[in-house]
Amino acid sequence: MMTFTKTSEQIEVSSKETKANFLQEVMERLEDGILILTNAGEIVHANASAYHLCCQLSQGSFDSQLIPPIIWKLCQLLLNTHNLYPEKNLILSDEIMLDKSNTLRVRVRLVKLERFITSCLLVTIENQYESLKNAAIAEIRKYDLTPREAEIWRLYRSHNSYKEIAAQLYITINTVKKHMKNIHAKRQAFVAVHQ
Missing domain, CATH: 3.30.450.20 (PAS domain)
Structure with missing residues (x-):
């Protein structure tokens, strides 16, 4: 018998069938x-x-x-x-x-x-779109971006140009550039603190 413990939860895997069902469930959730x-x-x-x-x-x-x-x-x-x-x-x-x-x-x-x-x-x-989206969500939290910066970062990480981002958000390219400058500053500050 194998027992996996995580905090207060305990999962017991007792038979080959249970193991197979467990692995099947994990694979289906990927x-x-x-x-x-x-x-x-x-x-x-x-x-x-x-x-x-x-x-x-x-x-x-x-x-x-x-x-x-x-x-x-x-x-x-x-x-x-x-x-x-x-x-x-x-x-x-x-x-x-x-x-x-x-x-x-x-x-x-x-x-x-x-x-x-x-x-x-x-x-x-x-x-890869879903992977990039998930990475962008993690980075938004990690760099503590504002809601507008988050929108711009998500589009940027999805390979949109500044012009495309501006068109999608109904803002000017200069506004996109300003927000991207702030985002890059926050990223650099994060790296500097965590090195």
């Missing part, structure tokens, strides 16, 4: 998509985020038995490369732009699972 595939491209497991992101890649018509071609090409490249360099533990990565502000980072690696004779493909799909 923001990143997780796909486990056979070398033939059959889905062994996919969490809810993976289905959602694959549906976006397939423009709304995702067949749960077929991997989006852009992901499968990366998987095939890894398999071919692994055949040339079997001793290396390779991870291939690619970025897929869905639109101007939404990019997915796809990573593929081989993993050896006990119940399979050959290695499986572990595919992680990260929605």
Whole structure:
């Protein structure tokens, strides 16, 4: 029996089934998509985020038995490369732009699972827009930005130009520059204090 303790909470993991259910629940709550595939491209497991992101890649018509071609090409490249360099533990990565502000980072690696004779493909799909948004929220708190600075910083971190930020917030470019100057000063002050 294994026991994990965190503050006053105690989680007991007693059987293989309980462990599997626990891991399943953790995987389903991940923001990143997780796909486990056979070398033939059959889905062994996919969490809810993976289905959602694959549906976006397939423009709304995702067949749960077929991997989006852009992901499968990366998987095939890894398999071919692994055949040339079997001793290396390779991870291939690619970025897929869905639109101007939404990019997915796809990573593929081989993993050896006990119940399979050959290695499986572990595919992680990260929605970079969501990752940037979460990073911006953390930075807003970390640097103690005002509400207006927070709006500007969130747009800036989403790769908007000063001109685009000004247009979206109905302010002048000079106002954006002024706020960005304040934000950078707060960032530098934070770094100076925490070094």
